[in-house]
Amino acid sequence: MSEIIFEGVTKRFGNEATGFLALDTIDLKIEDREFMAVVGPSGCGKTTLMRMAAGLEFSSSGSVRVGGKEVLAPGPERSVVFQQFALLPWKTVRQNIGFGLMCKGLPQELIDKQVRHYVELMGLQGHEESFPHMLSGGMQQRVAIARAYIMQPDVLLMDEPFGALDAQTRIIMQEELIQLARKNPRTVMFITHGVEEAVYLADRVVVMGKKPGRLLEIMDIKSTRDAENWEKLPVEEVMDLPSFVHLRSHIWKLLKSKEAGGAGDH
Amino acid sequence: MASSDLKREKNYLGPTGTTVPVAEFWLLTAAGVALLMGVWTLAATSGIMPRHFLPTPLDVFNRLQYLITNSFAGHLYHEHLLASIGRFLMGWALAVGIGVPLGLLMGWYRLLDEIVTPLFDAVRFVAPLAWVPLAALWFGTGIGGPLLIIFVGSFAPCLISAYRGARLVDKRFVEAGQTMGANASQMLRHILLPGAFPSIIAGLRVSAGLGWQSLVGSELIVVGAGLGYLMVQGQGNLSTTTVLAGMIGIGIVGFLIDIALRAAESAVKRRWGQS
Amino acid sequence: MPRLTRQTSVTIGTLMAVLVLWWLVTSGLGLVNSLRLPSPADVFDAAKQIMTKGYAGGTLWVQAMQSLGLVAKGFLVAIITGVPLGLLMGWSRRAEILLNPIFLILRPIPALAWIPLAIVWFGLGDAGKIFTIWLTAFVPSVINTFTGVRQVDPVLIAAARTQGASTAQVIRHVVVPGSMPMIFTGLRLSLQASWTTLVAAELIGAFFGLGRVLNVAGQDIYPGMIMVGMASVAVCGAATTWLLGKIEHKVIAWRPAI
Numbered sequence: 001m002s003e004i005i006f007e008g009v010t011k012r013f014g015n016e017a018t019g020f021l022a023l024d025t026i027d028l029k030i031e032d033r034e035f036m037a038v039v040g041p042s043g044c045g046k047t048t049l050m051r052m053a054a055g056l057e058f059s060s061s062g063s064v065r066v067g068g069k070e071v072l073a074p075g076p077e078r079s080v081v082f083q084q085f086a087l088l089p090w091k092t093v094r095q096n097i098g099f100g101l102m103c104k105g106l107p108q109e110l111i112d113k114q115v116r117h118y119v120e121l122m123g124l125q126g127h128e129e130s131f132p133h134m135l136s137g138g139m140q141q142r143v144a145i146a147r148a149y150i151m152q153p154d155v156l157l158m159d160e161p162f163g164a165l166d167a168q169t170r171i172i173m174q175e176e177l178i179q180l181a182r183k184n185p186r187t188v189m190f191i192t193h194g195v196e197e198a199v200y201l202a203d204r205v206v207v208m209g210k211k212p213g214r215l216l217e218i219m220d221i222k223s224t225r226d227a228e229n230w231e232k233l234p235v236e237e238v239m240d241l242p243s244f245v246h247l248r249s250h251i252w253k254l255l256k257s258k259e260a261g262g263a264g265d266h
Numbered sequence: 267m268a269s270s271d272l273k274r275e276k277n278y279l280g281p282t283g284t285t286v287p288v289a290e291f292w293l294l295t296a297a298g299v300a301l302l303m304g305v306w307t308l309a310a311t312s313g314i315m316p317r318h319f320l321p322t323p324l325d326v327f328n329r330l331q332y333l334i335t336n337s338f339a340g341h342l343y344h345e346h347l348l349a350s351i352g353r354f355l356m357g358w359a360l361a362v363g364i365g366v367p368l369g370l371l372m373g374w375y376r377l378l379d380e381i382v383t384p385l386f387d388a389v390r391f392v393a394p395l396a397w398v399p400l401a402a403l404w405f406g407t408g409i410g411g412p413l414l415i416i417f418v419g420s421f422a423p424c425l426i427s428a429y430r431g432a433r434l435v436d437k438r439f440v441e442a443g444q445t446m447g448a449n450a451s452q453m454l455r456h457i458l459l460p461g462a463f464p465s466i467i468a469g470l471r472v473s474a475g476l477g478w479q480s481l482v483g484s485e486l487i488v489v490g491a492g493l494g495y496l497m498v499q500g501q502g503n504l505s506t507t508t509v510l511a512g513m514i515g516i517g518i519v520g521f522l523i524d525i526a527l528r529a530a531e532s533a534v535k536r537r538w539g540q541s
Numbered sequence: 542m543p544r545l546t547r548q549t550s551v552t553i554g555t556l557m558a559v560l561v562l563w564w565l566v567t568s569g570l571g572l573v574n575s576l577r578l579p580s581p582a583d584v585f586d587a588a589k590q591i592m593t594k595g596y597a598g599g600t601l602w603v604q605a606m607q608s609l610g611l612v613a614k615g616f617l618v619a620i621i622t623g624v625p626l627g628l629l630m631g632w633s634r635r636a637e638i639l640l641n642p643i644f645l646i647l648r649p650i651p652a653l654a655w656i657p658l659a660i661v662w663f664g665l666g667d668a669g670k671i672f673t674i675w676l677t678a679f680v681p682s683v684i685n686t687f688t689g690v691r692q693v694d695p696v697l698i699a700a701a702r703t704q705g706a707s708t709a710q711v712i713r714h715v716v717v718p719g720s721m722p723m724i725f726t727g728l729r730l731s732l733q734a735s736w737t738t739l740v741a742a743e744l745i746g747a748f749f750g751l752g753r754v755l756n757v758a759g760q761d762i763y764p765g766m767i768m769v770g771m772a773s774v775a776v777c778g779a780a781t782t783w784l785l786g787k788i789e790h791k792v793i794a795w796r797p798a799i
Contacts, residue, residue, distance in 0.1 A: 056279065056699050073278060076705035086700035090718040090795040099714070100704030133797040151704065280698040280716075281691060286634050294635060298642035319661055380551035385559065391778035392771050395653070395741040396752070399759025399767045404577055479651035483741050494654070501657035509661065513654045520649035 001067055002077075002154030002187045004030040004053050008062035011048055011213075022048055024212035025062070035181055035188040037202035039195055041255060045213030046191050047159055053189060054080050054157050066155055076100050079148035083160040085140045087132040093143050094119070094128040100151045118146040121180070138169035142176075149180070156188045163193065171235055174200060182231070195251045196239060200230075205247075207254050216254055221247065321507045329507035330514065338508065339499035341491050347515055350492040353409065354481040357416025358474060365424030365473075366466055372425075373432025374458070386425065394419035394480045401484075412484040419480025420473040427469020431462030467534050471527040478520050579764035587765030596766060597757040598749055601773060608739060608751040609777055611667060615674025616735045620728060622675070623682030627727070630683065631690025632716065644680070652677030652738045656745055665746045670739060677738045678731035685727025689720030722796070725789045732785055736778045751777070 011023040023045040030036045038046045051057040052064045055074040064071045066078060074080070079100075087096050095102075098115045119128055122142040132140055141161060148156060162170045174197060181188060181201070192198050198205045203222040208215055224247070225231075230238045238244055286294075303323055309315075310322040321329075333343040341349070372379040397418050401411040435458055443457045485494025493512045500508030560581065567580030579587070591601045599607070630637040655676050663669030693716055701715045743752020751774050758766035 054703060056703075074699065074702040076703070078703065080700065080703040082696060082700060084696060086694075086696045088697060088701070088715060088718070090721075090793075091714075099701070099706075103701075103704060103706045103710050131795045133795075147704070278702065280693065280695050280711075281632055281634055281637075282695050284634050286638060290635075291638055294638040295642055298639045299646075301639070302643045302646065315662065377551070380548050381555045384552040384555060388775070391736075391775040391782070393737040393740040393774055393778070395737065395744055396755055396771050396774045398744060399755050400764075400771070402759050403762065403764060403767065479653060479737075482651045483653040497654065497657045501661055504661065506658070506661055509657050513650050513658070516654050517646070517650040520651065521645075524649065 001032050003032045003034075003067065004028075004155060004187060004189060005065045006049065006052070006062070007065070009049070009052065009059045009064060010061045011045065011052075011057075012060045021212040023059075024214045026213070026215060028206065028215060028218075030187060030189055033185045033187055035185075035190065035201060035203045036206060037190045037192060037198035037204075038206045038208060039192055039198045039251065039255070040208030040213075040216075041210050042193075043213075044208040044210035046208050048213070050157050050159055050189055050191050053155070054078055056080075076104070076151045077153050078155040078157060079151050079153035081141075081144050081148050081156070081158040081161045083163045085132070085137075085144045085164075087140055087143055087147075089132055092129050092131060093124060093135070096132070096143055097146045097150055099147065114150055118150050121149075122146045122176075136169075137165050138173060141165060141173060145177070145180070149184070154187060156186050158188065158190045160191055160193060162197065170194075170197075175235055177201065178231075195248055195255070199244060199247050199251070200235070200238060205251065207251055219247065219251070318504065319506055321510065326507050326510045326514065329505075330511040333496075333508065333511055339491070339496055343496070343511070343515070346491055346493050346496045346512075347519070349490070350481060350485065350494065350516075351519065353412050353485075353492065354416060354478055356409075357413045357481065358420050358477040360413065361417045361420040361473060361477065362424050362470065365421050366428040369425040369428025370432045370458070370462060373429045373462070379429075386422075390422055392418075394476075395483045398484065407490070409490075412481065412490070415484035416477050416480050419483075420477030423469045423473035423476060424466075427465045427472075428462060431465030431469075432458065434465065435461030463534060464531075467527075467531045471524065471531060474523050474527055475520070478516075478523060482516055576762065576764060579768055583765035584768045585765075587763065587769045591754070591766065591769060597754045601769075604749060604751050604754050605773055605777055607749040608743065608774075609781070611670050611750070612674065612732075612735045612739050612777075612781065614667075615671045615739065616678055616732055618671065619675050619678035619731055619735070620682050623679045623727070623731070624686050624724060627683040627686025627724075628690060628712070628717070628720070631687040631720070632712065637687070644683070648680055652734060653741050656738075656742050659742070660746055665748060670742050670747070673742050674735045674738050677734040681730035681734060682724075682727045685723050685730065686720060689723030689727075690716055692723065693719035718795075721793050725785075725793065728789075729782070729785060732781060733778075736774070736781070740774055 006026050006028040009023055009026040010021070013020045013022060026049065028049075038049065040046045048057055052059055053066060053071060055071045055078065071078075088099070091099065094115055097118055098111045101111045101114060115128075119125060122145060124139065124142055124146065127135060127139065132143070135143070141164075145161070162173050165173060178201060190198070190201060199221055203220075203225075205219045205221060206215060207217045207219070224243050228241065228243060230241075230244075233241075307322050310317065310320045310325075314320075317325075330343070335342070339346070368382070372382055394415055397415055398411070401414040405411040405414065439457050439461055440453070443453050448456065481492075482494045485492040485498075493515050497509050497512035500506070500512060564581050567578055568582060587596075588601075590596060591604075593600070595601075595603070597604070626640075630640055652673065655673050659669040659673045663672060697715050697719065698711055701711050706714065739750075740752045740755075743750040744756045745752075747753045747756075751770055754773075755767060755770040758764075758770055
């Protein structure tokens with residue numbers, strides 16, 4: 001079981017009196033194998049929350065547990081896909097993807113086999129010996145995703161992974177991610193700015209507000225998605241469905257409202 | 267939370283993620299100084315070398331006091347010091363005065379660049395001290411010798427940094443000037459020079475360091491007064507304390523020159539708002 | 542026949558102009574006393590002499606090899622001690638703070654200032670020269686390696702950690718490769734310092750070497766030989782720098798072309 005539980009999580013920068021409250025008592029549970037998207041205005045702390053689950057940052061109070069165990073450090077069972085790709089520039093695509101397995105100490109042939117599998121899966125054939133700077137943004141992010149998936153993690157943490165890509169590449173990546181996620185379901189925490197992206201990809205969407213960072217609403221998408229069979233339709237059509245549009249508008253309204261602390265609020 | 271602080275402390279995410287508390291900082295710094303002085307004193311008193319060859323810090327300090335009040339190699343300590351500084355300033359000013367304008371001009375006028383660069387490349391690999399015999403030949407024991415050495419030592423960074431500064435002036439500023447109808451001298455004064463300035467200042471710092479080194483080198487050979495000369499005389503008399511006393515003076519002045527230029531560099535950056 | 546670029550033609554033109562001017566000023570018109578500035582012919586004769594009969598104790602080859610050998614030894618000792626120390630100080634904040642005072646105090650002292658001390662301790666032989674080279678070449682390696690480690694993108698370290706890399710693996714696969722560009726900058730500076738110091742040390746007191754050739758030529762008032770000495774120093778310096786550049790190119794093959 002690899003559910004993510006945030007219990008009473010608070011993050012404060014500075015001291016009690018004058019410090020800045022980034023997150024205010026967050027209680028959130030992401031179920032095992034659930035794909036949860038987190039949206040919110042800049043500065044609401046959504047990335048911080050994800051980084052806590054990753055073990056890259058720590059809360060001022062409250063606890064973060066994954067699969068029942070408290071998170072103390074980063075590790076391969078909680079793979080992270082970064083917005084800036086974070087591929088090692090001095091390693092080839094093949095070496096980057098196989099890096100985690102190498103750290104584990106697996107025999108080289110096994111690593112090669114696994115790498116080959118994921119290279120095919122992510123459509124990176126022919127680029128195995130390239131260095132990251134030779135690839136486009138989309139390709140680099142594919143490598144980053146392959147690198148995360150190859151670890152067979154219980155949990156996948158994605159920090160605005162498609163934020164640095166252009167619109168067309170982004171849509172392609174979203175479709176690919178859906179394929180991957182449905183075939184290999186894992187617990188996913190997906191941080192994004194894009195409301196449509198969130199509604200399209202997720203089982204549930206969490207909407208956050210800022211100043212201080214807190215949860216505004218948790219919305220269920222899965223039931224609607226299953227009922228209307230979104231999987232069978234291409235992206236453009238899904239985004240035209242009235243149910244989709246409704247969900248999207250609801251989130252937008254929420255983000256624009258005073259409660260979200262977005263534009264129009266001080 | 268205690269455990270999370272622990273992970274952070276252990277440098278888990280690299281050195282940039284760790285902070286060292288102030289008290290510990292000063293403790294470690296003091297320990298570092300003590301370590302240096304301790305190892306030195308230990309080596310000096312242990313007898314691996316005669317005390318004469320490896321004096322303790324205290325011995326050197328005493329000698330320094332002595333040299334300030336008693337002439338050695340013809341002058342008092344501070345007279346040697348001033349002689350060195352004076353020579354350095356002259357040689358360095360020459361390097362800056364020729365190197366910076368030439369570098370700027372080379373940056374702006376392609377033909378000049380093409381003519382001078384091969385000549386410069388041919389000469390730059392000759393270590394500054396290799397010029398000493400030639401300098402002796404041309405200038406004898408006059409001041410021209412050390413000046414040449416200092417000049418040669420500090421010239422290259424001036425030229426290169428001015429050249430780079432001129433080449434890297436943001437094209438947009440140049441275009442802005444052109445669209446506003448600035449003539450050549452206005453461009454120079456208001457756009458090109460200020461644009462190249464940060465690079466030039468950075469180069470001056472490197473150049474001064476090299477120049478000071480070359481000064482010392484030239485004084486090791488060319489006869490006269492000066493800290494380098496003091497050291498060589500000390501070496502000749504096997505007075506290691508004198509040699510070390512000279513080194514301390516050289517080190518301190520070199521340090522102060524670097525600080526002064528570093529401050530100038532920050533001041534320029536602050537004033538013109540480039541980080 | 543490749544077409545000559547403008548730069549190449551200007552270079553050739555300038556060098557020829559300088560050569561002609563040089564000859565004119567010295568032998569042609571006799572404007573300058575040949576004791577001050579040797580003519581091209583003088584330099585040629587001196588070169589011939591040192592290459593065949595030798596000068597100041599050996600032929601040009603022997604002298605150059607002596608100097609090159611010392612530079613190589615001193616340089617290697619400097620980087621073998623300097624780079625690991627730089628890595629340590631870069632990775633560990635505490636090591637940095639502890640060792641910083643030592644560098645702050647020792648750095649401003651110019652390398653050449655150590656030469657008299659080295660002579661007192663080691664005499665005029667090779668050991669003293671290597672010691673002096675080590676003192677100068679050591680510092681740029683440490684400082685640049687240190688800077689290199691500090692500028693490694695922390696995101697890369699975080700990414701490696703999320704894949705389960707141990708500290709040793711992080712240092713081996715992220716920190717060291719990431720610092721390589723700056724490490725090589727340090728190596729280049731160290732090499733430069735090695736040459737400057739070696740020439741100076743040999744000039745001041747040595748049994749063999751290019752610096753000694755220069756020294757003796759100066760005392761003999763032999764301008765032609767002085768020029769040959771200077772040119773040899775330049776050639777050796779340029780050659781070693783070129784070699785280092787080639788090595789750098791191979792090691793940092795992953796870099797996007799600048």
